[in-house]
Every structure is written in structure tokens, then in C-alpha cells.
Amino acid sequence: MVGEEYRRWEGDMEALYVYTAGVAGDRFFREIRDNERLMGTYCPECDVTYLPPRLYCETCFSELNEWEEIPNKGRVDAITVAYVDDKGERLARPKVLAMVRFLGANGGLIHVVDLPEEDVYRGMEVEVVYLPRGLRKGSFLDILHFKAI
Amino acid sequence: MVGIGYEGFPRETPHYSFKELTFEAALKAYEDAGVDPRKDVDSFVVCEEDYWAGWSISDEGAPDQLGGVLRPLHTVSGDGLNGVANAFMQIKTGYFDVVVVEAHSKASDILTYEGILTFAFDPLFYRLLNAHPHFLAGLEMDAFLEDHENTEEDCAEVVRKNRENARHHEAASFGGQTSVQEVMDSEVLFRPLKAAEISPLADGSIVLVLASAEKARELTDQPIWIRGIGWSSDSPWLETRSLAEARYARWAADQAYRMAGLERPRRRVHVAEVDDRFAYKELQHLEALGLAGGNRAGALLREGFYEMKGDLPANPSGGSLGVGNLLEASGLFRVMEIVRQLRGQAGEHQVEGATLGVAQSWRGIPTATGGVAVLEA
Incomplete structure (x- = not known):
């Protein structure tokens, strides 16, 4: 990468962080880990249930304290199949990703769908599959993938 | 809009630093507008983002290549058209007659483009998908x-x-x-x-010169x-x-x-x-x-x-x-x-x-x- 004719040096900007889940995120990930359920926050002012949950409403700026359980079943709204990995290298097994919407929730979740790409279609019903209890850490990856119902 | 200038847009520009790219574009824009940045420009707007530059707090390094040292300058961490909107609003206040907007790409310096985009996703959600x-x-x-x-x-x-x-x-x-x-x-x-x-991806810098209606009519017929x-x-x-x-x-x-x-x-x-x-x-x-x-x-x-x-x-x-x-x-x-x-x-x-x-x-x-x-x- 370093040119012969012109001086160029490789360098990096190493930066490490601890990311804080926050009040809403903490409850969301805790519910996934302990109870295998998705929880959203409800805005009575706007009659909107946010998934993922937030502490405040982006429309009216109310503080949100009401929690609602979201069903573990949803519908595929958009699909893509990644044939390359995060660095652009060809994947041995393509990764099917979908935006899944849930009845009664505004928002949704993007995650891997554990099906051959040709079997996934818009509108299909899928279910959230969680990691086994002992392996869950209270993170987004406690959701393993979506599977067909 | 009274002046435009660009330097670009090859796949890479190994002979220029990003500051020099901007300098070359600025010279052309100032000549086009007929303005001297050290005397005639009231404010500068630079659209840039630290991670593209590979340089923290990079706005501190923005003035000199534009002729903007010791002049009002602010950066917009966003696309160049938002910089034009900022310049437009400054002129509309009546306090600024001539405002310069710059934005650039030195994409050929970036070895991990995908990584920077990935860092723009929520770290607790989709960054973890490893996609x-x-x-x-x-x-x-x-x-x-x-x-x-x-x-x-x-x-x-x-x-x-x-x-x-x-x-x-x-x-x-x-x-x-x-x-x-x-x-x-x-x-x-x-x-x-x-x-x-x-x-x-390609490299280049673009500089635009904006002026109030009155000043614009003074500077150009067009x-x-x-x-x-x-x-x-x-x-x-x-x-x-x-x-x-x-x-x-x-x-x-x-x-x-x-x-x-x-x-x-x-x-x-x-x-x-x-x-x-x-x-x-x-x-x-x-x-x-x-x-x-x-x-x-x-x-x-x-x-x-x-x-x-x-x-x-x-x-x-x-x-x-x-x-x-x-x-x-x-x-x-x-x-x-x-x-x-x-x-x-x-x-x-x-x-x-x-x-x-x-x-x-x-x-x-x-x-x-x-x-x-x-x-x-």
C-alpha cells in the first residue's frame, strides 16, 4: 500500500470503549436474557410502542415508563443476502439478513434468518430463537436468529 | 453562487496531502470568484469528519489550506450540501457578504473503509452482527x-x-x-x-464561493x-x-x-x-x-x-x-x-x-x- 515515489505511512487510530446500554437498553437485554421475551416502551401521547425500546419518544419527547411485551413472532419486511463478510471477503455460506416487524410494535429488529436464501420471502412469519439460557449474556447476540414457523 | 473550483477526481492522489488537495481547489475557486480569501471572505465552512481524515479533532487543521487562518471558520460533520445551507444562513443574517464552503475526499488514504461505516451502526445492536x-x-x-x-x-x-x-x-x-x-x-x-x-471511491476537493445578492452582482455578471x-x-x-x-x-x-x-x-x-x-x-x-x-x-x-x-x-x-x-x-x-x-x-x-x-x-x-x-x- 505504501507508494514508492511518494512518502506515505500506514497508521491507525486505536480507540477502545465501553458502551453503556442505558436504562431502556438494560431492561431490554435483561428481559431477553432472563425471560426470553422482547419488551418495548409505550408512548401514551402518540400511541406508539417502540422496539427497540427507548426512554423517550422521538415524536413528542415524553419520558416513557410503560413497558409492553412484544410477541416473539413477526413478519419479514425486507431481505438481503450478504455473500461477503465484514471485510468484503467471500463467505463460504451466505448470510441471510432480514428486517422483521412485530404486531403491535413500531420499529422491528434486523437479524440473521436461519434458512436457505431461496426460502425467505417478504411477509413470511418467523420466530425469535434465543441462545440456550446458560449461554446468554444480556446482549443483542442472545438472539441467535429468526427461524420459520 | 459566485465561484467554483475543484481538484479531482482520480482513484488516488499520492502526490497531494488532503490539505494540498484543498489548496489547489481553493485557488481555482477564488480565481473564478475574483476574491482574495485573506481580505474578502467573511467566513469559511468546512464539511469533514474525523474518521474519514484519520485524524482526531481535525477541524483544527482546516483553516490554512483555505486561506482562513484567523478568520471565522466552522466545520460541519456531514455532507457538503449541508455546508452550503450553513453558508446560506450566515449570508441571510446580513453579517456576512462572502462565505466559502469546502469538502473533500481523500478516500485513497483510507485502508479500512468498511470498518468506518460499521462504526456508524449502533454498537449494542447491529455492529454486533459482524456483517x-x-x-x-x-x-x-x-x-x-x-x-x-x-x-x-x-x-x-x-x-x-x-x-x-x-x-x-x-x-x-x-x-x-x-x-x-x-x-x-x-x-x-x-x-x-x-x-x-x-x-x-475517488479523491478530490471542491470549493464554492457564495455571496449576498448585492455582493454577487459586484463580483460577477453571471x-x-x-x-x-x-x-x-x-x-x-x-x-x-x-x-x-x-x-x-x-x-x-x-x-x-x-x-x-x-x-x-x-x-x-x-x-x-x-x-x-x-x-x-x-x-x-x-x-x-x-x-x-x-x-x-x-x-x-x-x-x-x-x-x-x-x-x-x-x-x-x-x-x-x-x-x-x-x-x-x-x-x-x-x-x-x-x-x-x-x-x-x-x-x-x-x-x-x-x-x-x-x-x-x-x-x-x-x-x-x-x-x-x-x-x-
């Missing part, structure tokens, strides 16, 4: 094609058109003859998005007027924004058209430069800008409506697909190109008789932020 950031473009394109009356072939057609147009742009790096079939046959990376539909400008963002959360529709562009256009008093834009606008960093984005943006008779951008494209010789040439410059993805300078490139068209200085890609044009920007994956400017000769 290439363009997966979001794949999802958007899928939703767009499902909801709107366009096809994968229409998106491929955009690539063909823009690469063809870029053959006539003096500084484009990716002009050429590409058939729709070649695009359709290119590697599928994020289905339905294909390799040929992703604009390649000022280009900003009749309207607006910018907007859809929800910051991927889950609550529209994947299928570019609502940010529609809302920004609503503002800009209202300011310009522009109704029925599809019939009145002579030329448009819109964001085409991914081929589907051009169609999505034309529809959001009201330049497609609803959701009919693909059909109009097939009829030749957006070709160089069509009723409303879209991206006669070749856009990002033909010229290259200029990162935060992408929107500024589109404004500059409209200025060239309205001045009649677009050379081989001149749209005959253009007096009213629209430039539109998008900040790129994973944002839903964009701006629109209506310009008139």
Missing part, C-alpha cells in the same frame, strides 16, 4: 423494489446511463460503456445489490442564485425509518421547493444531480424529489426521460457511479455541477438551455440524512 455495512443498502433496495414500480434492470440501467454520461466529464474516473446485462451479471454482493451498482435550500433526516433509528422511501429527501425537497416557490418540479426543472452512491438510490431520490411522477422513476428512465437528450437529464455529470464516491464532498460536487450547467460551462456534458436545476445529497450508509438545493441562472 459488511452495505447489508443495509441491500435491505433498502429490496424494500424499495418491493414497494415501488421499479425493477432490478432499472437499477442496472442507472449504472449504464451514468457511466455513459461520465465519458463526457473531464475529471471522471469511471466513465465507460456498460450494458444492463453486464451490470446484471456483476457479482451479487448484498442481494439484490450487485457490485457494479456500488459507486467506487451569478447563480440559490432559490431554495433544505435538509432533513428520517428517524435516527434504523427500525423506525422508511427503508423503501427516501423520506429525508422528500422532506428536504419540500423545504427547498417551498422557499423557491417551485411547484410541479418535474415539468419545470431542466437538470438534476442526485445522489447515486448505489444505483437504486438515484431512482429512490428522483421519486422523493417529485421528479418521477410518483413512483415511476424506472419507467421514465426506460422511456429516456433522464438521458442527456431527455426531458430532465439526471446526473449528466455521471454522478458517483461515473465520477466516483467523494464521501462528504458528494453533495458539493452535485451543487457545483448544477452551477456549471446553469452557467453553460459544463463542456461536453452541457444540458442545452438549462436555467433551473436541482442538486440533492445523501450522507451515505447508514444515514437517512440529505439536503436539496434549487438553483437558477
Whole structure:
């Protein structure tokens, strides 16, 4: 990468962080880990249930304290199949990703769908599959993938 | 708008630092406007982002290459068209007569482009998916094609058109003859998005000089007027924004058209430069800008409506697909190109008789932020 004719040096900007889940995120990930359920926050002012949950409403700026359980079943709204990995290298097994919407929730979740790409279609019903209890850490990856119902 | 200058747009510029790229563009813009930055410019706006520069707090390094040392300068961490909006507002206060806007891409210095985009996703959610950031473009394109009356072939057609147009742009790096079939046959990376539909990166700097109406008439016989400008963002959360529709562009256009008093834009606008960093984005943006008779951008494209010789040439410059993805300078490139068209200085890609044009920007994956400017000769 370093040119012969012109001086160029490789360098990096190493930066490490601890990311804080926050009040809403903490409850969301805790519910996934302990109870295998998705929880959203409800805005009575706007009659909107946010998934993922937030502490405040982006429309009216109310503080949100009401929690609602979201069903573990949803519908595929958009699909893509990644044939390359995060660095652009060809994947041995393509990764099917979908935006899944849930009845009664505004928002949704993007995650891997554990099906051959040709079997996934818009509108299909899928279910959230969680990691086994002992392996869950209270993170987004406690959701393993979506599977067909 | 009284001055434009650019340095670019090759795949790489190993002989220039990013500051020198800016210096070269600035010299041209100041000569074009007939201004001395050390005496005549009241304020500078630089659009840049630390991670693209590979340099923390990089705004501290912005003034000298523009002639802006010890002068008012602020940066906008966003696309160049937002910088134009900032400059426009400064001039409207009445305290500033001449304001300079700059944005650049030194993409060839970035060795981990995908990594920087990945860092723009929520660290507690989708960054953990360990997926290439363009997966979001794949999802958007899928939703767009499902909801709107366009096809994968229409998106491929955009690539063909823009690469063809870029053959006539003096500084484009990716002009050429590409058939729709070649695009359709290119590697599928994020289905339905294909390799040929992703604009390649290029280097360059763009500098624009804006002035108040009174000052503009003093400086030039041929000022280009900003009749309207607006910018907007859809929800910051991927889950609550529209994947299928570019609502940010529609809302920004609503503002800009209202300011310009522009109704029925599809019939009145002579030329448009819109964001085409991914081929589907051009169609999505034309529809959001009201330049497609609803959701009919693909059909109009097939009829030749957006070709160089069509009723409303879209991206006669070749856009990002033909010229290259200029990162935060992408929107500024589109404004500059409209200025060239309205001045009649677009050379081989001149749209005959253009007096009213629209430039539109998008900040790129994973944002839903964009701006629109209506310009008139």
C-alpha cells in the first residue's frame, strides 16, 4: 500500500470503549436474557410502542415508563443476502439478513434468518430463537436468529 | 453562487496531502470568484469528519489550506450540501457578504473503509452482527423494489446511463460503456445489490464561493442564485425509518421547493444531480424529489426521460457511479455541477438551455440524512 515515489505511512487510530446500554437498553437485554421475551416502551401521547425500546419518544419527547411485551413472532419486511463478510471477503455460506416487524410494535429488529436464501420471502412469519439460557449474556447476540414457523 | 473550483477526481492522489488537495481547489475557486480569501471572505465552512481524515479533532487543521487562518471558520460533520445551507444562513443574517464552503475526499488514504461505516451502526445492536455495512443498502433496495414500480434492470440501467454520461466529464474516473446485462451479471454482493451498482471511491476537493445578492452582482455578471435550500433526516433509528422511501429527501425537497416557490418540479426543472452512491438510490431520490411522477422513476428512465437528450437529464455529470464516491464532498460536487450547467460551462456534458436545476445529497450508509438545493441562472 505504501507508494514508492511518494512518502506515505500506514497508521491507525486505536480507540477502545465501553458502551453503556442505558436504562431502556438494560431492561431490554435483561428481559431477553432472563425471560426470553422482547419488551418495548409505550408512548401514551402518540400511541406508539417502540422496539427497540427507548426512554423517550422521538415524536413528542415524553419520558416513557410503560413497558409492553412484544410477541416473539413477526413478519419479514425486507431481505438481503450478504455473500461477503465484514471485510468484503467471500463467505463460504451466505448470510441471510432480514428486517422483521412485530404486531403491535413500531420499529422491528434486523437479524440473521436461519434458512436457505431461496426460502425467505417478504411477509413470511418467523420466530425469535434465543441462545440456550446458560449461554446468554444480556446482549443483542442472545438472539441467535429468526427461524420459520 | 459566485465561484467554483475543484481538484479531482482520480482513484488516488499520492502526490497531494488532503490539505494540498484543498489548496489547489481553493485557488481555482477564488480565481473564478475574483476574491482574495485573506481580505474578502467573511467566513469559511468546512464539511469533514474525523474518521474519514484519520485524524482526531481535525477541524483544527482546516483553516490554512483555505486561506482562513484567523478568520471565522466552522466545520460541519456531514455532507457538503449541508455546508452550503450553513453558508446560506450566515449570508441571510446580513453579517456576512462572502462565505466559502469546502469538502473533500481523500478516500485513497483510507485502508479500512468498511470498518468506518460499521462504526456508524449502533454498537449494542447491529455492529454486533459482524456483517459488511452495505447489508443495509441491500435491505433498502429490496424494500424499495418491493414497494415501488421499479425493477432490478432499472437499477442496472442507472449504472449504464451514468457511466455513459461520465465519458463526457473531464475529471471522471469511471466513465465507460456498460450494458444492463453486464451490470446484471456483476457479482451479487448484498442481494439484490450487485457490485457494479456500488459507486467506487475517488479523491478530490471542491470549493464554492457564495455571496449576498448585492455582493454577487459586484463580483460577477453571471451569478447563480440559490432559490431554495433544505435538509432533513428520517428517524435516527434504523427500525423506525422508511427503508423503501427516501423520506429525508422528500422532506428536504419540500423545504427547498417551498422557499423557491417551485411547484410541479418535474415539468419545470431542466437538470438534476442526485445522489447515486448505489444505483437504486438515484431512482429512490428522483421519486422523493417529485421528479418521477410518483413512483415511476424506472419507467421514465426506460422511456429516456433522464438521458442527456431527455426531458430532465439526471446526473449528466455521471454522478458517483461515473465520477466516483467523494464521501462528504458528494453533495458539493452535485451543487457545483448544477452551477456549471446553469452557467453553460459544463463542456461536453452541457444540458442545452438549462436555467433551473436541482442538486440533492445523501450522507451515505447508514444515514437517512440529505439536503436539496434549487438553483437558477
